[in-house]
Amino acid sequence: MRLNFYILLTSCFCLIVSCSKTSTKLEAALIESRENRPELEKVLDYYKSNPSDSLKYKAAVFLIENMPYHAFYEPRMEFNPVFDSIAKYPLNNNGLRIKSFVDMLRLVSESKRTIRNKLVLDIKYVKADYLIQNIELSFDSWNGIKDSKRSSFEDFCNYTLPYRSVDEPIELGMRNTLKKKYYWAYNLLQSGESLKTVVDSITSTRRLSDILRIRNYYPQPLSLSQIEKSSMGICDDLVNYYVNVFRALGLISAKDMVQHWGNHHSTGHAWIYVKYGKEEYSTDIRGRVDNKKKYDEASVPKIYRSSYSYNKKNTLFPKNIDVTNEYIPVLNINIKNKFVQSVGQPVLAVFDRNREWFPIASGSETDGSFCFNNLGLNVLYMPGSLNDRVFTPSNYPFFLDSQGKQQTFKPNNNKNIDSVEIIRKYGFSTPINRSKIKRVRALNESFFEISNSENFKNSKIIYEIKNLKSTHLQRIKIKKPIRTKYIRFNSNGNTCHLAELAFYDINGLRVKGEVVEGNVFHPFKENAVFDEDPLSYSGGTDFYIGFKFDEAISIGYVEFQARNDDNHINIGQEYELFYWDKNWNTLGVKKAQDTVLYYTVPENALLWLKNLTKGREEHVFTIDENKKQKWLGFDNDPFSILD
Structure with missing residues (x-):
């Protein structure tokens, strides 16, 4: 929020200065740089003196003119030991590696040694040597691309030249480091391999993991070196990493994103966009899937592409351009302003559990109607007006179904x-994410078995799970209780997860014993299936888990619950x-x-x-x-x- 507020203030300042007769947009940026002005002028003088560097001078001007709209949070030094430690952790057990990383972050976060996030303004921070090196490396990579594949200078400035993707911390030397590390991919392109093949090769080689809960303990964007060490981050962090990789190779690359899904309670998604000549490829951090063929049935209100330049036409997200129609069918609509007396910026919002309504698209006003273009389908929208960042509804909410039919929800109170x-x-579940259905159905064909032998020789199945379609805790009465010393859940070769597991004697009393298990993974804590927390779980492929009792008992009931969202x-x-x-x-x-x-x-x-x-x-x-x-x-x- 501080970052966005700073950018808003800077936007107003630069607008005022650039509108004066004696100042230009470049001069406005130099004034904003204050004590750092000599560093930026050194870059301009470096390229201005040589006529052959005229294009590089234009690139330097472009970077400096738009620099006031960019800032980042300085990496938190107290977390350095965590990233250094996880860098040494073997990559062959990703589940335990993730758990160890999150545990270490939590310990530091909960200690008294943490410090507040420090906001750093690019315009007051970027030094001449860094900017010159970035420009030189960018032009070297860009010029190394075949003439038939090389981008326009305008696209180069926005999507190859910039020294970072969006909001990740600035680090000296990272562009050169990434270029050297992934130069093999550049050679593949030059040899004629498709862009998709090259991108997928890089994403499969890196094997980065998207771990959302990292932000609970490290609440700011990760730097590229932190990702290099951890191979983990949230999707925004990991997309930033890959965008920097592809830019280091001279390609067009940017973060494409849904700022907020139409069917999520609070968040959106980001992915990688890459272009090489006429080839384009949009994919998630694991590659393999072309996102331009993925979102037709999704609930997507808007898709934006991050840009280094400031786009004053996009009043909500001025560092983004609207690319919704490149991905999905869109519709233009007009909505009457019924409620708002003092109209600010016409906007459309989607539902957000925390804010109630999250503005996602800006529009215009004509004759008492709000006009909006390029809207995604299968989305519930709330039309409104934005005044001083306060959203006020202007009409009743409406739903655009997958065919573009509009349904307005005005309650009939009579x-x-x-x-x-x-x-x-x-x-x-949603058309693009049916994992919750699969988690429930994965338990079908699993069973509960008892035995008086530790190796379950001559075991007896007392209940088999069939046709399960519920996320609730299931309580099953055993028809013919038999005394046993061992009981367990057996996944029967399937890959599945249990949130809860419990056993009861014939009197309905819960019983426990020594845990017996095999092939089971506990991502949150040991034996999570017995903790009576429906959101923790254990499981895996062909796993079993249960109890060994000190003496034989008769089991009257079993309880189990699929991994679920509660x-x-x-x-x-x-x-x-x-x-x-x-x-x-x-x-x-x-x-x-x-x-x-x-x-x-x-x-x-x-x-x-x-x-x-x-x-x-x-x-x-x-x-x-x-x-x-x-x-x-x-x-x-x-x-x-x-x-």
Whole structure:
């Protein structure tokens, strides 16, 4: 937030200065640099003196003119031992490596030795030697590209020349380091290999891991050297790394991103865009999949491409350009301004659990209507106006379905729907991510077995999991209890995960013994299946886990739960349902007595169920003709999709 606020202030300053008769955009940047001005002027003088360097001079001017809009957070020195340690950790056990890295970050973060993030402004930080070296290396790589494949100078300035991708810390010498490290990929391109082959080769060689929870303990972008050591980061960090790699090789490269999904409670996604001649390739950090063929059915409101230059036409994201229509079908719409008296910047927002509405696209006003272009489909939008960064709705929310049909949600307060079934607070799966369905179904064909032998010789299967379609805890009564010294869950060769596992005697008392297990991985903590936490889990491929008892007992019940998101209705927890009518209005608080809640709701209402007891994942929904929840941008009736 500090970074964005600084950029906003700088934008205003540069606009004022550049509008004066005596100053240019370059002069505005030099004034902003203050004590660092001699360093930047040294770069300009270096290239101005030689006519053959005229293009390099233009490149230097481009970098300096746009430098006031860029800043970064200085790497946190107290974490250096963590990155040094993880660099020595073997790469052959990625699960344990990730766990060790997160544990080390947490220990430092929780200590009293941590310091506050320090914001560094590029315009006051970048020195002449660094900038000259960056320009020289950029031109060397760019000129090394075949004439038929070399980009235009304009694209070169925005997507090859810049000294970093977006917000990662500046580090001396990294461009040269990356060029040397990946020069083999450059040779592949020169020999005629396709761009996709080369990009996939680099991503498969690096094997970087996207670990979102890193930000819980290291709350700022990672530097390239930190990624080199850890091979981990969030997707933004890892995309920044690859963008720098491809730019070091002289290619066009940028971060493409969805700032906020239409069907996620709080976040978006970023990936790599690379161009070589007429070849283009957009892919995630693991490569292999072309993202330009991936998002047709997704809930994507906007796709932006990061750019070094400042784009004043994009008032929401001025360092990005809109490339939505390069990926997915789009639609232009006009929406009447019904609510807002004092109109600021017309914007469209998507639902966000923490902010309520997250502005995602800017528009224009014509004759009392707000006009928006290049909108993605399968998205719920809220039209509004942005004044001093405060969003005010201007009309009722509407959904653009996958065919471009528009449905507006204005509640009919004169007509209610009774006995509506509420079974979740968040959609279960989406067209591009059905992993939650697969996690449940993966348990099918697994079984529970008992034996009086440690090696389970002559074992007996007491229950086999079939047709499982629930994320809830399953309690199974054993029809014919048999005394046993050993009992275990057996995945039967499958790859799956358990969130919970428990055994009970014939009197219904929970029993425990010495843990017996094989081929099982615990990503959070040892024996997570026994901790009564539905969000932790254990599992793997062809694994088993259970108990050895001191003496034989009769098992009356087994309990198990698939790895899940815990967004179903939990007995004993409190919930509150809201509907939108110019603001969020409550329909009452209820304590769950069952795994279903029943409410009376207005017809055609947009609804939001909050869990007041715990949890953060929530999203809006409506009610269909069968009084069931209908999730906008999600799959509905998800378990039938993969049948």
